Amino acid sequence: MKILTLDVGGTAIKTALMNDGVMENPHEMPSEAKQGGPVVLQNIQKIIDACEDFDAIGISTAGQVDSEEGSIIFANENIPNYTGMRLKNILEEKYHKPVFVENDVNAAAIGEAYYGAAVGQKDFICLTYGTGIGGAIIIDGKIYGGAKGVAGEMGHILVHPDGLKCGCGQRGCYEQYASCTALVRNSFEANPEWGSGRIIFKEFYAGSKEAEKIINDWIEEIILGLVSLVHIFNPSCIVLGGGIMNEQYIIDRVNGRLQERIMPSYRCVEVKHAKLGNNAGLYGMLATVQQKIK
Ligand SMILES: [Zn+2]
Known part of the structure; x- marks a missing residue:
């Protein structure tokens, strides 16, 4: 065919x-x-x-x-x-x-489920970190769409009540703190020469403690959303997509810190980066x- x-x-x-x-x-x-x-x-x-x-x-x-x-x-x-x-x-x-x-x-989540990082997984969630944060929920091998097919807007989980204003009209949404845009904003505020995800990671690998703190603080924001999602969906796997997630450091640190934050019965969850780009x-x-x- x-x-x-x-x-x-x-x-x-x-x-x-x-x-x-x-x-x-x-x-x-x-x-x-x-x-x-x-x-x-x-x-x-x-x-x-x-x-x-x-x-x-x-x-x-x-x-x-x-x-x-x-x-x-x-x-x-x-x-x-x-x-x-x-x-x-x-x-x-x-x-x-x-x-x-x-x-x-x-x-993209279906692609990862059948041909990529989540092959063999029936219950998992996928999040993509870019300008905003997109999400998809896979239950029993199928996309969970909700009543109108639009479930999975994980970028708009409220993580900081009364926090930064979001394009959706609320304040304090997850994507205002954990998206790639948020990392770049925080980096730029610390140093106007750090205007991209690539640069901040370069500084970090070169030994900058300031860059390390910015990155680790941002990873804590990523984990904040994931902790709620793990407790709601009990996924076997979380696939993180978006170009920035090719940094293995993020995946390793999220895996470690997430396990510390969730209840023991949920610790079967494994965080992976998306494979199909x-x-x-x-x-x-x-x-x-x-x-x-x-
Ligand atoms: Zn929002």
Whole structure:
């Protein structure tokens, strides 16, 4: 079976043909998301038009997705006029092939579950640390979507009541303290020359005690959210994604500190970094389509 997979983000649309599960011709094009949903849709269609032979389409996309209807429930200002777009209907009418749509964080989690860091795990959670923090909950091998399919917004767990203001309207959300953006903000405040995650880790590895403190304080913020999640979901594994998580130091320290903070009966949990990187969404759509049409 040939499944055309796409991963629609704020900057690029990544795509690859999955031919009997083997990735062929991975490439990407600008999504032109700032120009709005209709332009993104045109770019999706350009990719599909360029693919001569496929049996189904799987699309992972930014935004909150109704995966049953294959539509965008809500997209923020990163993709204007994308909210409400019925991707599945539009593309099935045009191409006469089955189309499946999933939120990008969920798709990446499914990818990790079937082809990456969480192979063999049935109950786990996935968090991605970047500008904000995204999350996905996998229960019994399936995404837990909640009543409207939008469960897993772990970035908005309240960790510091009356704390920093968040884009969601609340104060003190997890992503204001534990995202990659928060680390960079704290680093920059300490030293205006430390303006990226890469630089602060370079300083840390070079022996800077100040950089070490900033990083360790930030890791405590990461753990704050994870402690609650572990006690709610009793996961066997937590997969941490986002480029910054390639720093093994973070994974090791989170593993150690988390075990100290949680109750003994939850200590089976293992923290791992995501394995599939930028391709997690594409593999997730491969697994999603395989499940839906087998
Ligand atoms: Zn928030």
